[in-house]
Amino acid sequence: MEQVRLFIAIALSFLVFFLWTIFVEPPAPPVTPESPETKESAETVQPAGIPESTALPAPEPEAGSTDPSAPVSAARSARTIRVNTPLYSVEISEKGAVFQSFVLKNYRENVAADSPLKQLIPAELSGGSIRTVFTGGGLSELKDAVFTADTASGTVDIYDKKTDILFSWQSPDNIVFEKKFSFSSASYLIGLESRIINRSVAPVQGSLAVTLANSVPEESQYAFEGPSALIDNSLEQIKIKNIEDKNTYSGTMKWIAIESRYFLSGIIPRENTPARMLLTQTKDNMLENSYIVPEKSIAPNTQQIYGFDLFFGPKNLNLLKSFENGLDRVVNFGFFDLLAKPCLWMMNQIHDFIPNYGVAIIILTIMIKIALWPLGNKSYKSMNEMKRIQPLMAEIREKYKNNKKKMNEELMNLYKIYKVNPMGGCLPMLLQIPVFFALYRMLYEAIELRHAPFFGWINDLSAPDRLFEFGFSIPFMEPPYGIPVLTIIMGATMLLQQKMSPPPGDPGQAKMMMFMPVIFTVIFINFSSGLVLYWLINNILSIAQQYYVLKKNA
Numbered sequence: 001m002e003q004v005r006l007f008i009a010i011a012l013s014f015l016v017f018f019l020w021t022i023f024v025e026p027p028a029p030p031v032t033p034e035s036p037e038t039k040e041s042a043e044t045v046q047p048a049g050i051p052e053s054t055a056l057p058a059p060e061p062e063a064g065s066t067d068p069s070a071p072v073s074a075a076r077s078a079r080t081i082r083v084n085t086p087l088y089s090v091e092i093s094e095k096g097a098v099f100q101s102f103v104l105k106n107y108r109e110n111v112a113a114d115s116p117l118k119q120l121i122p123a124e125l126s127g128g129s130i131r132t133v134f135t136g137g138g139l140s141e142l143k144d145a146v147f148t149a150d151t152a153s154g155t156v157d158i159y160d161k162k163t164d165i166l167f168s169w170q171s172p173d174n175i176v177f178e179k180k181f182s183f184s185s186a187s188y189l190i191g192l193e194s195r196i197i198n199r200s201v202a203p204v205q206g207s208l209a210v211t212l213a214n215s216v217p218e219e220s221q222y223a224f225e226g227p228s229a230l231i232d233n234s235l236e237q238i239k240i241k242n243i244e245d246k247n248t249y250s251g252t253m254k255w256i257a258i259e260s261r262y263f264l265s266g267i268i269p270r271e272n273t274p275a276r277m278l279l280t281q282t283k284d285n286m287l288e289n290s291y292i293v294p295e296k297s298i299a300p301n302t303q304q305i306y307g308f309d310l311f312f313g314p315k316n317l318n319l320l321k322s323f324e325n326g327l328d329r330v331v332n333f334g335f336f337d338l339l340a341k342p343c344l345w346m347m348n349q350i351h352d353f354i355p356n357y358g359v360a361i362i363i364l365t366i367m368i369k370i371a372l373w374p375l376g377n378k379s380y381k382s383m384n385e386m387k388r389i390q391p392l393m394a395e396i397r398e399k400y401k402n403n404k405k406k407m408n409e410e411l412m413n414l415y416k417i418y419k420v421n422p423m424g425g426c427l428p429m430l431l432q433i434p435v436f437f438a439l440y441r442m443l444y445e446a447i448e449l450r451h452a453p454f455f456g457w458i459n460d461l462s463a464p465d466r467l468f469e470f471g472f473s474i475p476f477m478e479p480p481y482g483i484p485v486l487t488i489i490m491g492a493t494m495l496l497q498q499k500m501s502p503p504p505g506d507p508g509q510a511k512m513m514m515f516m517p518v519i520f521t522v523i524f525i526n527f528s529s530g531l532v533l534y535w536l537i538n539n540i541l542s543i544a545q546q547y548y549v550l551k552k553n554a
């Protein structure tokens with residue numbers, strides 16, 4: 001009976017968990033219209049250490065840079081500058097000084113040995129990413145501007161030092177716009193300094209917007225993918241379907257980003273000041289996430305500088321924490337975050353000593369089982385006591401089968417006489433369900449498991465295990481289609497656990513018990529092999545513990 005209740009509880013927990021991720025979400029904070037006073041205050045906010053407008057004493061052009069006093073023709077062809085570092089390769093077009101391509105050198109598109117390297121900017125994104133516009137007079141041509149890079153070479157290799165590349169453009173009104181990218185050979189962070197130099201005779205007033213762009217991700221019911229931001233120290237993750245209802249967010253933003261399951265692109269302002277985030281889904285199925293600074297006025301013969309850091313790379317918790325800019329908050333395991341992150345940390349610690357994440361999962365499972373060992377002992381001891389009185393329970397059910405009230409009264413008296421708690425075997429097991437869901441979220445989203453091999457046919461712990469590949473589809477199975485060996489073995493261990501447990505007295509429950517291992521095998525058939533491996537090892541350890549307790553109390 002207890003095992004039946006446990007399986008039912010887990011099945012219901014699965015149902016509630018999936019329905020929650022699909023239909024329930026925290027309400028979005030209301031957008032408060034800006035009053036004239038608020039708008040005026042926002043316009044005058046200035047990052048610490050950067051003056052509102054700095055007077056220009058006719059500066060000398062930097063060595064190798066383009067003279068900003070020389071107008072740049074928008075008609076000339078734009079070059080593409082390729083920057084190579086040990087971590088990535090980025091292509092920057094002089095048309096808008098935007099990122100057209102960003103390839104990670106330590107990650108591939110799929111697990112195949114000849115797979116191309118991971119591309120973070122899709123080829124169909126015509127306008128590129130890290131676009132900049134300035135809403136205001138004098139810079140309306142900026143969106144179509146062709147910049148001039150301060151490097152004569154089309155390829156820049158950075159392997160031992162930091163390197164800056166300056167892109168400059170001058171408007172017909174003698175306003176210079178510069179984008180200086182700072183690259184390091186040892187970091188995924190890229191500096192971006194945007195500078196507006198007003199050499200015209202009139203003030204320039206407007207807001208700078210820096211835009212991330214990517215293809216619209218397919219929404220997952222298991223993990224978040226889409227636009228996000230850290231606003232007023234609160235993580236906002238906006239579902240694609242909600243952008244139409246609300247696309248503007250305001251507050252002090254530490255960063256904005258576009259997330260996929262394992263990677264992200266982000267903009268991190270160097271000064272924490274009030275700003276806006278604007279989300280746009282374009283007609284060609286592209287997603288734009290823009291960081292918009294408050295409106296400013298730049299007087300003649302002055303300049304305004306805006307500083308940012310850019311991140312294009314993996315959602316690796318340790319890596320993101322090292323930046324100390326709050327970007328690590330993007331790794332979020334939802335309701336089970338407090339349990340999942342310690343499990344992730346421990347798994348990585350084990351991997352440092354044994355460089356196989358499959359082995360690390362097995363050791364982590366053993367450690368969790370040891371921590372929960374007393375609860376398991378209590379549960380199996382209660383189940384053993386229930387097994388002893390099963391014949392007496394069967395007699396009572398047969399004797400009072402036509403009188404349910406009397407049957408329940410006699411069963412309760414039986415429990416009191418033998419000092420048996422009918423829920424004693426179920427409750428300790430239910431306490432393990434949060435641990436399972438925490439590991440489920442962690443093992444599904446942890447980039448450490450992406451393309452991580454275990455042994456034999458299991459060459460990707462983040463994907464379902466498949467032995468062989470069939471040329472036809474299989475019901476309930478997502479592609480690729482093959483034999484889910486690990487999942488089948490897991491189902492067999494659940495069947496063995498069922499055989500070792502006391503048989504339920506209720507015939508209806510007995511029939512349900514017959515199908516539970518099959519149902520769970522079907523549920524797990526599309527789960528990542530890392531999660532199935534955890535559940536399999538947990539089942540084997542539970543069988544061993546149950547056998548030990550039953551023998552000890554026989």
